[in-house]
Amino acid sequence: MVSCESHTIKGLEPSRATTDNESPCLVHKPTLKLPVHNAAPIPVPDADSILVVPLGGTDRVGMNFTAYGTNGRWVLVDMGATFPGADDDQAADFAEAHEAEVDQIIPDPRSFQDILRRLDAIVLTHAHEDHIGAIAPLLAFSAAWPKLATVPIYGTPYTLGIVKNKLREIGRSHPLRTMFPKRTSRIGPFEITPIRVTHSAPETMALSIAARPGRIVHASDFKLDEDPVLGGRTDYTSLQRIGDHGVLAFMGDSTNAHLEGKARTEGEVMAGLTSIMQQHKGRVVVSTFASNLARIEGIRLAAKRSGRLLASSGLSIARNIENAKATGVINPTLTPFLDGRRLPRDIAPDRLAMVCTGTQAEERSALRRMADDLEMGRRTPHGAMRLEEGDMVIHSARAIPGNEATIGAMFDVLRSHGVVVIDAESGLPVHASGHGRRGDLADMYRMLQPRFALPVHGTRALVGAHADLAASMKGVEAVATPSEGEILRIDRAGITRVGRMEISLVAVMRGIGSNAGKEKLAPWPTGREPALVRNVEPFRRPRPLAPRREIAPVAPAPGM
Known part of the structure; x- marks a missing residue:
């Protein structure tokens, strides 16, 4: 040997x-x-x-x-x-x-x-x-x-x-x-x-x-x-x-x-999410990677089978769904998701679920914003989702190495305010x-x-x-x-x-402070050689990604 x-x-x-x-x-x-x-x-x-x-x-x-x-x-x-x-x-x-x-x-x-x-x-x-x-x-x-x-x-x-x-x-x-x-x-x-x-x-x-x-x-x-x-x-x-x-x-x-x-199937995750949504009496928020459209479709089906309306929050989810519609990956004809920024007030807690970004506790992500709002006692805009005691957050993803402490701190904030947090470490089939x-x-x-x-x-x-x-x-x-x-x-x-x-x-860097508006490539990790720099302007889309109140759901295109 x-x-x-x-x-x-x-x-x-x-x-x-x-x-x-x-x-x-x-x-x-x-x-x-x-x-x-x-x-x-x-x-x-x-x-x-x-x-x-x-x-x-x-x-x-x-x-x-x-x-x-x-x-x-x-x-x-x-x-x-x-x-x-x-x-x-x-x-x-x-x-x-x-x-x-x-x-x-x-x-x-x-x-x-x-x-x-x-x-x-x-x-x-x-x-x-x-x-x-x-x-x-x-x-x-x-x-x-x-x-x-x-x-x-x-x-x-x-x-x-x-x-x-x-x-x-x-x-x-x-x-x-x-x-x-x-x-x-x-x-x-x-x-x-x-x-x-x-x-x-x-x-x-x-x-x-x-x-x-x-x-x-x-x-x-x-x-x-x-x-x-x-x-x-x-x-x-x-x-x-x-x-x-x-x-x-x-x-x-x-x-x-x-x-x-062998790896767990997406079907097993969908079944696990369905069971949890059916049993929990409060609202259920599921965070996942925006690129994982199969997981988002599983969340949609789990919400439907548990009698819940599904909302969405996170621009990257909307962008990926838009591309999937345009390329035939999903069928855009089913009932759209609710917009997580403008939710009706009369939805009972056990009738609402949400899919959102923020699996790595990124700053500006949907789940991180909700956790920060709780910790700071901030009021949310009218109709926007606000987590409360008795709600549940399901972390349907893994922590990318290097992000564990930040994600753990976000979970601690949620739990300290009475939010139930379930992740892959729980042993429940919520991630594959x-x-x-x-x-x-x-x-x-x-x-x-x-x-x-x-x-x-x-x-x-x-x-x-x-x-x-x-x-x-x-x-x-x-x-x-x-x-x-x-x-x-x-x-x-x-x-x-x-x-x-x-x-x-090279490190791809976005300027802040006096360097705002600049993007640079700097030698990593030394930074000693001169960096390449270019001026950038904020990208403005020529049209909205989707109607403000709705985001099209994920569903298989015909024949798939």
Whole structure:
């Protein structure tokens, strides 16, 4: 048994492929030592192999950003951001020094200019910020990396709708190319086919990335939900067919690789919420991520089955529903939600439920405002929701690492005023992760039958847990756990580490005080190099998002 960082793999000898002063990418393969070739920092991909370079999304949860190269050309899969937690002292000190707020942290394109020069496309798996959050800020500053402004972005209708709205807010347009499940796009030397998987964002896709050397399946976020509530199940038939034709490597999600069993379904969460709403005699407020439209649909159905009217509060919920209506994800014809800002006074407490934002206790979010109003004794505007003793708040989400203390403080405020708070730690089925557990991962390996595994999307411990599982799966010959910037060469002979590039990061910052009206990209975490700065004006939408009193509900489009 050989210990490999935070995990062990029985019967495998690890080859620590590294050069001087570089951290190792662990490549586990029975009895075979993998060779190391000294190469240029970013070698030009040849036609007989596929180069894989995680520019983000390893050693962390978030900032998913992966380059694939072959035959002299590259594609990027996802352009995500990571976010400092509300309790991050380093981010607070950095923000104070720059007289700005740190919105997010993203890779600096100046780190991978050699890839940009040969880049044919950016392909998106889904519309979560840790997969698309870098697009708008990088395009806003594209004068510093002009090639990026010409590269088309591929995605499903819903995902591109979210991207288009973000670009509109910075006054930019960009070439967008729509992809559909099971329809192959030829992009340079690659043939890329989206495959439907279930996750906590609509139209999430795994990608089959095929080229002459073989096929890699990229599924950074997924679970195998048998009852997803909104949209179709994972396309098992296509995954099995791809596996039967041969998969060289699988790059997959490690977020819940340390948890046994399979992820809870959205249908189970809907049933749990229904039971709670039926039993509680006061009002019920459910906070969830605005992007999780399946959860919002489950909340709608739970309210309906418990005889409650449903209100909504949170601009981001309204925006996502608007995009979902426009792209056919939901059916806009059902009875609209009540507007949580203008509620009729005559609704009995056991007849009202609300879905709202604020799962991370963000300042200006709906749930945080309600908690602050209670603590400060502030009067709310006429008709606006005000929590009272005997009401219930259900936290239908998880705490993002770094936000635990802030969320806990918000819960303490609510409880001190007699509000019942239920969260995932209660053991009740009020939340389901969008990421598969070990059982989901094992099923994916059995369908795809890959020769090589590349666990990503997680801390070293989570990636290690995934590596342990992958090494135990039938047919898997090698498991590589790359760090950000590691360059892997994959061909039919195996996996070789050919180098490492240093990935610099920048903080996307919004100016305050004397810097108000400015946005900057500042080197993270040093801040020593000059920042890129641009003037910004508040974005004003040309028309209202929705009628002031109503927000259209989530419901499956016909045929889904």
